[in-house]
Structures are given as structure tokens and as C-alpha cells.
Amino acid sequence: MSLLKARNLAVFYGASQALFDVSFDISEGEVLALMGRNGMGKSTTVKAICRMLPLHSGVLELAGQDLTRLPSHRAAQLGLGLVPEGRRIFPALTVEENLIAAARPGHWDFVRVSALFPRLAERRVQRAVTLSGGEQQMLVIGRALMTNPRLLLLDEATEGLAPIVRQEIWSAIATLRRETGLAILIVDKSLAELRAVADRAVILQRGRSVWSGVFDDLTEEMSRDYIGV
Numbered sequence: 001m002s003l004l005k006a007r008n009l010a011v012f013y014g015a016s017q018a019l020f021d022v023s024f025d026i027s028e029g030e031v032l033a034l035m036g037r038n039g040m041g042k043s044t045t046v047k048a049i050c051r052m053l054p055l056h057s058g059v060l061e062l063a064g065q066d067l068t069r070l071p072s073h074r075a076a077q078l079g080l081g082l083v084p085e086g087r088r089i090f091p092a093l094t095v096e097e098n099l100i101a102a103a104r105p106g107h108w109d110f111v112r113v114s115a116l117f118p119r120l121a122e123r124r125v126q127r128a129v130t131l132s133g134g135e136q137q138m139l140v141i142g143r144a145l146m147t148n149p150r151l152l153l154l155d156e157a158t159e160g161l162a163p164i165v166r167q168e169i170w171s172a173i174a175t176l177r178r179e180t181g182l183a184i185l186i187v188d189k190s191l192a193e194l195r196a197v198a199d200r201a202v203i204l205q206r207g208r209s210v211w212s213g214v215f216d217d218l219t220e221e222m223s224r225d226y227i228g229v
Helices: 042-049 072-078 095-100 110-116 118-122 133-146 163-179 191-197 220-227
Strands: 002-013 016-027 031-035 057-062 080-083 151-155 183-187 200-205 208-213
Touching (some): 002 042, 016 042, 031 042, 031 191, 072 080, 095 133, 110 133, 118 133, 133 151, 163 191, 200 220, 208 220
Parallel strands (some): 016 208, 031 183, 080 151
Antiparallel strands (some): 002 016, 002 057, 200 208
């Protein structure tokens, strides 16, 4: 069953059109990679799904409910959990306070998030501003999980991190896929890591969805032409 349905999404920044007929589905429990070079519309698509940008036209539904006219906080309440590009912690709050700030009842609580990211338990009473960049990213992922979403959206969650921290986060994503059945949309540039965790991929080019399918069907030529690897 389709959890998220996106059809012919069109988005403008002022007079400039950023998305042209972007279409894809995400099923319950599926991990979908949203790929493409920089500036091709990936983050814009995530913001449109989370209702941080208005839709000019298109269909956007979560579990059959129309999202197109909802404000972002209502979309979040319906089950969208966003890990935004650039982390965006609450710097003056402690690790625990960051996690409980947006917590909602459900499977994910402090104990389960700490099991996924043990460093957060170790730094429970530290202010978030004192954490390393990688620890802050773990905190933001944990905070999104604490909302107990139906769909987790990860926008460049490993960008700019040290290799060992990147691997910890990819390992956590693999654990989420293997053990929780949570639907996940991932925006990232790491083709090898995406291939290991994602069920399917959608590629954007100049604001359009130009390819979708399983990774086994993604040829080296297409990777070079559309992604640059």
C-alpha cells in the first residue's frame, strides 16, 4: 500500500519554477533514495512534502490524507518526521531536552533512541551546542524519531561528517530498515551506501523526476549522466 503519494508536484520560488511534475510513491516500510546532482530539486521536494513550501499544483497524500493545504505542523502531526539539512538543533537545551521537545507517544522514546545512538545517553545532560557535528546529527535523527513518524525524511543526513561518524549513521539507518519497518526517504550523494539500504531510487534532474527503479537497474551510464559518479 502506498504511504506517500506524490503526483506532478510543481513548486515555485517567486517567479522561478523549481519543480516540474515530480512524481513518486513510497510504500509502508519502504526505503526510497531521492538522488541527483546539487541544485536539481531534492531538498525542495522534501520541503514541499513537509509543507514548508507551497505547492503550485500536484497531488500530495499521506496514507490517503491530502497534505496540499496543510501547514507544516499539521503535516508533522499526521506522521512526517524531518531530519533537515544543516541539523538545526536547539543549542541551549540539553540532549534530553532536545529529544523530548517534540516527543509524541509511541514506540520511540529516550531509551530506544539511546540504544540506537548510545552517545546520546552518555551526553544526556550536556547542552546540545557542546556536541560534535556528528553527535548533533545523531541528536536530530533521534529527535525526529521521538515524534514517532510514519515516514522519516533524511535530507543530507551524512553531509560534512567524518567517515567514522558517517558509517555510524548509515549503520543506524540500516538498523531502522531491518528492525522497525519504518518508511524512509533519504536524500544523499553516497551511492554505495544508498544501494545497501534503499529498496528503490528516484533521480531528479532540473526539477523533474527522470528515472525511478531498483538499484540493480541503475547503470553506470545513468549514474554518470544523472548523478555524476
